[in-house]
Structures are given as C-alpha cells and as structure tokens.
Amino acid sequence: AAPRGIVASSEVEQSYIMIKPDGVQRGLVGEIISRFEKKGFLLKGLKLFRCPKDLAQVCFIRIYYLPFIFSQEHYKDLKDKPFFPTLIDYITSGPVVCMVSTSFVILSCKAWEGAGVVASARKLIGATNPLQAEPGTIRGDLAVQTGRSAPTFMNVVHGSDSPDNGKREIVTLLFAALWFKEGELCQWESVQTPWLVE
Numbered sequence: 001a002a003p004r005g006i007v008a009s010s011e012v013e014q015s016y017i018m019i020k021p022d023g024v025q026r027g028l029v030g031e032i033i034s035r036f037e038k039k040g041f042l043l044k045g046l047k048l049f050r051c052p053k054d055l056a057q058v059c060f061i062r063i064y065y066l067p068f069i070f071s072q073e074h075y076k077d078l079k080d081k082p083f084f085p086t087l088i089d090y091i092t093s094g095p096v097v098c099m100v101s102t103s104f105v106i107l108s109c110k111a112w113e114g115a116g117v118v119a120s121a122r123k124l125i126g127a128t129n130p131l132q133a134e135p136g137t138i139r140g141d142l143a144v145q146t147g148r149s150a151p152t153f154m155n156v157v158h159g160s161d162s163p164d165n166g167k168r169e170i171v172t173l174l175f176a177a178l179w180f181k182e183g184e185l186c187q188w189e190s191v192q193t194p195w196l197v198e
C-alpha cells in the first residue's frame with residue numbers, strides 16, 4: 001500500500017469555485033468557504049478579485065495572458081443564451097472570491113484515486129435555479145433570486161462542471177491564464193489528509 005498522505009501535484013482533480021458578487025455583498029464568504037473546508041476539500045488558491053467588464057479595463061499584460069475577458073471566456077459556452085449579457089453584468093458587478101479546491105488523492109495500486117472534488121462540489125453547491133436547489137445545498141440554503149424575463153439566477157457560487165472545465169477555469173496554460181496565474185496557487189499538504197482518506 002502507498003504511504004498515507006501522498007498528494008499529487010499536477011494530476012489531482014481540481015475544481016474552480018467562485019463566490020459570486022451577491023455572495024460577497026451579502027456577507028456569505030465565510031459561510032461558503034466553511035462548507036468546503038468542513039467537507040474536507042483542500043484549498044489550493046484563494047483571492048478577492050474584481051472582474052473587469054471591458055477590454056479597456058484590462059491592463060496590457062493581462063490582455064497578453066488572456067485570450068478574452070475573464071467572465072466572457074469563463075461562460076463562453078453560454079454566449080448564445082438570452083441571459084448572457086445580464087450574466088456578464090452580474091459577474092462583473094462587484095468583487096468575487098476565486099478559489100481552487102482539490103480533493104485528497106492517494107497513489108494506490110498504480111492508479112490515482114480521488115474523492116471526485118468536481119462532482120462532489122457540484123452536489124454541495126446544488127441546482128442552478130436557487131428555488132429548485134435542495135435544502136442543505138449552498139444555493140438551496142442561501143439563495144432565492146430567479147430573475148424576470150431572461151432570468152439571471154443570482155445563486156452565490158460557481159463550481160466547475162467537469163474536471164476538464166476545472167482545468168480550463170484555473171490552470172495557466174501558456175499565454176492562457178483564466179482566473180489564476182502561475183505562482184498564485186499554493187502547494188501544501190494538510191495534516192488532516194490521513195484522517196480523510198485511507
């Protein structure tokens with residue numbers, strides 16, 4: 001058996017989790033971080049960030065690293081949806097808290113086994129529409145907004161929907177950083193690891 005507490009560096013599944021502007025404005029930052037902490041996810045990156053809306057607000061060096069503007073690149077799969085413009089307004093309306101969470105992964109039988117942080121974080125977060133999100137989930141407990149004609153759900157938090165999107169949203173590929181830059185993530189091991197995974 002592999003020694004306990006081996007944490008992978010680059011192979012670990014990671015989720016990009018973001019407290020949206022309504023979560024920050026409503027004073028829910030501590031509550032939301034606490035839920036992921038208590039679950040046992042390992043926090044690898046954390047910052048308060050004001051997402052620029054226009055290219056004009058993005059400094060030259062950021063343009064160089066970013067193919068697009070953060071929020072529009074982040075939600076590019078939704079760009080044809082009627083709520084896309086209001087979604088961008090919403091995400092750029094105030095500071096967000098950007099986080100990277102990873103599950104503990106141990107090497108065993110030559111295979112990487114993980115707790116599946118991406119799917120698990122989505123369960124903690126709950127359904128997109130806060131009125132349909134189950135009690136016990138973050139959105140079910142803490143959000144209510146359903147919007148009007150082109151509904152833009154203010155649902156306090158984002159979580160990556162697949163490991164690949166987790167990578168896309170976090171990772172710094174050459175010249176294509178999205179929410180985090182090289183050097184902003186912290187590689188560390190938690191003393192809790194042996195108590196969370198066998």
Ligand code: UDP
Pocket residue numbers: 078083087127128151152153154155157158159161
């Ligand atoms: N959204 C919305 N109306 C919709 C669907 C989505 O306002 O009908 C917003 C909402 O804020 C949501 C975000 O767009 O969180 C991204 O949509 P997605 O379908 O990816 O939902 P999520 O992954 O956040 O649950």
Ligand code: MG
Pocket residue numbers: 159161
């Ligand atoms: Mg999504």
